[in-house]
Amino acid sequence: MRAKNLYRPISDNPQVLGLLLTLPALIAILAVVFFPIVSSFWLSLHQKDLSRPQFDAFIGLKNYFNLLHDSRYLNSLWVTLRFSLTSVILEVVLGVSTALVLNQRFVGRGFVRGLMILPWAMPSIVNAAMWKWIYNADYGALNALLTQLHLIDSYKIWLADPKWATILIILANVWKETPFTVILVLAALQTIPEDLYEAARVDGASAWRSFLHITLPLIAPVLMVAAMLQFIWGFQTFELVYVVTGGGPFSTTELTTLRIYATTFRSLRFGYGAAMAYLTSLAILIPAVFYIRSAYRRVVEM
Structure with a gap:
């Protein structure tokens, strides 16, 4: 009876339940799509040259x-x-x-x-x-x-x-x-x-x-x-x-x-x-x- 009461708030709230069900997919999307987008944009703000790594530095919008x-x-x-x-x-x-x-x-x-x-x-x-x-x-x-x-x-x-x-x-x-x-x-x-x-x-x-x-x-x-x-x-x-x-x-x-x-x-x-x-x-x-x-x-x- 006590366990049933613990799960009732989640089942009674469809928005929370929907969020929990889609959470694995959201995590996968963030890992596969969102993180590379942010990471590559951060990279574009740097002078990142593998042939001259000693000159790597944050340069803001200079590349643009x-x-x-x-x-x-x-x-x-x-x-x-x-x-x-x-x-x-x-x-x-x-x-x-x-x-x-x-x-x-x-x-x-x-x-x-x-x-x-x-x-x-x-x-x-x-x-x-x-x-x-x-x-x-x-x-x-x-x-x-x-x-x-x-x-x-x-x-x-x-x-x-x-x-x-x-x-x-x-x-x-x-x-x-x-x-x-x-x-x-x-x-x-x-x-x-x-x-x-x-x-x-x-x-x-x-x-x-x-x-x-x-x-x-x-x-x-x-x-x-x-x-x-x-x-x-x-x-x-x-x-x-x-x-x-x-x-x-x-x-x-x-x-x-x-x-x-x-x-x-x-x-x-x-x-x-x-x-x-x-x-x-x-x-x-x-x-x-x-x-x-x-x-x-x-x-x-x-």
Whole structure:
């Protein structure tokens, strides 16, 4: 009877009981996520150079101020922004177009839908190795195909050209990430009532007008989610560029992830590399916050 009274206050208070039940998960999250975030931020406030440990010291925000004048880092930030925005635009356009086709009824539709997921499901390092082989100047499939189609006279070193290297890296990224947009848009298309299209056809609306006034507004929230996720993932791209171009030629494909990696693990400047990571995260966080606020405002208005 006494033991029963001891446990009754906990069972009678659902908030306390819920806290106790989630406490192990909260501890794990703090240990795995929160502690590394705080620890790395504290590291970014130090001059931590493993090649010169005698000069390690607390320097406050000096690493962040130095980054604002670091031409190599600013160039990588611009390259990453251009890479992400171009990829997002292509992925959204191709994703919507492909989803519209897959939403139609045709023989083998289920098989084609399943096939679409393969590029996105492929491990990033495998995808990068595949595209490195395709772009190879000596035995790559791209040169072989273009030569057989008589579009080029001889094999070309595509990745040695800054312009082509950027374009080909973007195309490789679009090939892998577009299926994610296709899946989201296809799911959104299947929630649109067919009655809306029938009413539009009765009113004499063309297929293009139906798309502009029915389909596009109804899938717009999903497109916003897909675009924001793809933009963030663009800033996180590492394996593709590391394997295919290594950031070259002349740093034209050096993304911020590659610059952070080189600074931290090659130059052993851990404090400066941590500051790079946080400043890059801030560049991603700003548009994400604006998106979340606009999405929340739209939901409240509805």
